[in-house]
Amino acid sequence: MPGQNPLVAWLPARYSFSMAVTDIASRTYNHGWRLDPIVRSLLDTDFYKLLMQQMIREFYPNQQVTFSVINRSRHVRLAEIIDEGELRAQLDHARTIRFSKKELIWLAGNTFYGKTQMFSPDFINWLSNFRLPEYELHKVDGQYELHFHGPWTHTTMWEIPALAILNELRSRQVMKGQGRFVLDVLYARAKAKLWSKVERLRKLEGLRLSDFGTRRRHGFLWQRWCVEAVKEGLGPSFTGTSNVLLAMDNDLEAIGTNAHELPMVAAALANDDTELRWAPYRILDQWRHTYGGNLLIALPDAFGTKSFLRDAPEWVADWTGFRPDSAPPISAGEEIIKWWKQKGRDPKEKLLVFSDGMDVGSIEETFRHFAGRVRISFGWGTNLTNDFVGCAPDGSVDLDPISIVCKVTSVDGRPAVKLSDNPEKATGSASEVERYLRVFGDAGRVRTAVHV
C-alpha cells in the first residue's frame, strides 16, 4: 500500500491545457509584438508560380506586366473590414522576405514530378536575390484597388501572397474580440466539417487529390492543419499540395503546372487578330520547350475551351492532359475526351485535372462519372482550406469565403483579357473583351454563379 508512491511524478501536463509552466522569456518577447506576419516565406506560394517564373525569365524577361486584385464578391466591402495600415504592414513585410538558403537548396535538390534539377542553377542563383516588387494601393468605393507594376518575372510572384494576406486579414478582423470558447468551437466545427468530407472522399477508391487552397485560405495555420489532416486521413490518395512551403515541411509533392497568365500575356502581346488567335498555342510551345512530361497540362479555357480545341495544332493532343478550370467539370471533360478520340488518342492515357471550386459533392460526382474512362485528379482549393460555412457559433456568415482573384490586367501598357468558359469569370475592358470574342468566338460559354 502506498503512502508515498514512488511511481508518482507530478506533471505540468495536466495544466498545460490553459496554465502551462509560463515561459517568461517568450511571454516578455510577445509583449513586444508589433506584427504577426501572414506570409513568412517566399515558398508560401503556389508551385506553378515558380515553374512559370523560370519560363517567363527565359522567354519574357523584359515584359512589364501589371497584376491587379479583383474582389468578385462585391457585397463584401473589404476596405471597410480590413484596416489599411494593417494591410500595408503585411504587404511591406512580405517585401522584406528573401528565399532562405535552406529553401534554395531544397528547390535545387528536390525531385519534382519525378524529375531532378527542375530548376536550373542559374535560376536558383537568380532567386537568391529575388524580392517582391512595390505595390500600389487605394481605397475605392469600399474596396481596395491593389496593383503590382513591374517586370512579369517579379509581379507574377505577388498573386498568391497578396490574396493570402487579404483573406487572412479579413478572417482575423472577423474573429477579433470573440470569446475563447466561441473561437474554440468555431475551429472545432470546421475541423469536424473537414473530417466528414475526408470520410466521404476515402470511399473513392483510386482518388487522386491535392491541396490547391493557398490563395484563398482562412489563414496559414489553418491551411497547415487541413493539409496535415488530409494527409493522415486520405493517405496515398492525397497526392500533394500546391503550397511549396507545406510541401517542403511535410515531405509532400509540390503540385502545379501553369496558369491563365501565360495565354493572357501572350494574347495581350499579339499585334493583330491573327497573332491573337495563335497566342495561346505559341506560349504553350514555349512551355514545352522549358518543361516536359507531367508538366504538359494545358488550361484550355482562357478564351473558351471550344475555340481552343477547334484551332489547336496537332502537338497539343500529345500533351499529358488538360485542366478545365471554368466550365462544368463533366461537360468540359466529355468535350475534351471527344476531342482526344477525334485526334486518335486514348483518353485512358490522358489526364484531366479538375480544380474549379471543387468540393466533396462535385468531386464524388466527377470521379464516378469518369471512372475507368480517363485518368483524373483534383485540385481542392477554397472548400478545403476556407470552409467555415455554418461554423460560427453566432451564425455569422462573415467567415464564408469570398471570390477574390489577382489577375494580369496589362502587358507593356496593353490591356489583358480573360474570356473564360464562364462569362462571370471574364476580366478585361469591355471593348477588348468584344475584340477577343470576335477572334475566339463565344461558342460553349455558359454563365454560372461563382462562389469561390
Place this chain on the structure above:
Amino acid sequence: MPGQNPLVAWLPARYSFSMAVTDIASRTYNHGWRLDPIVRSLLDTDFYKLLMQQMIREFYPNQQVTFSVINRSRHVRLAEIIDEGELRAQLDHARTIRFSKKELIWLAGNTFYGKTQMFSPDFINWLSNFRLPEYELHKVDGQYELHFHGPWTHTTMWEIPALAILNELRSRQVMKGQGRFVLDVLYARAKAKLWSKVERLRKLEGLRLSDFGTRRRHGFLWQRWCVEAVKEGLGPSFTGTSNVLLAMDNDLEAIGTNAHELPMVAAALANDDTELRWAPYRILDQWRHTYGGNLLIALPDAFGTKSFLRDAPEWVADWTGFRPDSAPPISAGEEIIKWWKQKGRDPKEKLLVFSDGMDVGSIEETFRHFAGRVRISFGWGTNLTNDFVGCAPDGSVDLDPISIVCKVTSVDGRPAVKLSDNPEKATGSASEVERYLRVFGDAGRVRTAVHV
C-alpha cells in the same frame, strides 16, 4: 516603401501550432514521467460529498460502511480494457493526496448557497488530516471488484475519485496509439456536439442548469473544457458545478446537497421493519439539523417515491424541494406537485432538481412542461462531460459512456439496499431487496433502460 520595416517582429506564435520554442527543461522533465495522475486534489469531487461528510461525522462517526463499484454496463469488460497496474497506481496516488492549505481556506471562507461558514472550523481542522482509506481490488469475470471498507466518514469520499479514475483510464486506453489528427477530430467533434447543445439550451429562457458530470466524465481536462465552455455559452443560466475544484478555480457556485447513501445507511441500520420504514425520514431529520434553506432538497426515490411521499411526516413538505432521480422526470414531477398541493403547499415556491441521465432533449421537454408551475433546475451529468457518441473518426463506440456507480453495499456488516423507482437501478442482495419491497411496496416503480 519598406526595406526593413521597423514594425515587424518575428514571432514564435506562428509556429506554436506545433513547433513552439521548445522548453527544454519541461521536455526533459517529461521524459521522466511515471504517472499522469487522474485525481490531483481532494476537491476534485462532488460538493455533496463534503456536505454529507460533515453530517456523517456529526451523527455516524463510528459506522463502518463499505462502498463498492458496480458496472451496470456488463458488456463493457473493464478488467480487459484497463490495466490492473495502472488502476492501482492511480488509486494509490489518490491515497497520497491531502487537502492543501489553499483548499481548506477556500472551504472555510467561501459562501455556499449564500451561507458563510457552511463548514465548521472543527470539521475543516479534521479535514486537514483526511486521506482516502485503503481499497480492495480483484478481477472477477472480466470486471473489477473494487471495495472500500472503513468508517463511513472516510469510505464515502472514494465514490467520486474511484469512478473518475475508472472512466478516465478507460478513455485513455481507447485513445492510446491513435493518430494525432484522429484525436484532434475526435475532440473537435465532441466540442461541436456540446456547443450545438448549448445553442439549444440557450433558447430556454430562465433555465437553471449546473454540471453534475464529475464521476462519469471522459477525463478531467475534458470536464474542465465543458464547464468553462458552458459557463461562457449559457451565462447566468449556468448556475454552477458539483465539482468543488472547478467551482473554486472558476468562481462558480459549488452545487449539491445529499445522495442515496444517507437513506441507504439509515435503512441498513434499522433493527426491524418499523425502524426500516422510518429510516429515510430519520436521517433527513438529522440533515435538517445540520443544514437548512437551499440544502433542504430530498431524494425521494431510494425506496420508491410513491411510498416515500405516502408515509412522509408533515415537515417534509416544508423542505425546499426534491431531486427525483430515477423516475421519468415529468411523471415524477407531477406526482410531487400533486403531493405538495395535497399538503397545502404552493409548488411555485418549491424546487424540483432533475439529474437522472438528462440530456438536451429531456431538459427541453421537462423545462417546457413545468414552465411557470414550479421552480426547476437541472443537474447535467454524463451527457455533458462524456458525450463522445458518434465522435470517433473510426466509428468506434469504445468511448460511449457506461453506466457505472459506487454504492453502499454494507453497513456495520449488514447488507445495504436501494430499490429506486427504476428496478434497473436497484442494488442489494435478492433476499434483502424482497424484504424492502415488503416494507416499502413496489407501487409506481417502472423498469426503464439505464444508459448512463
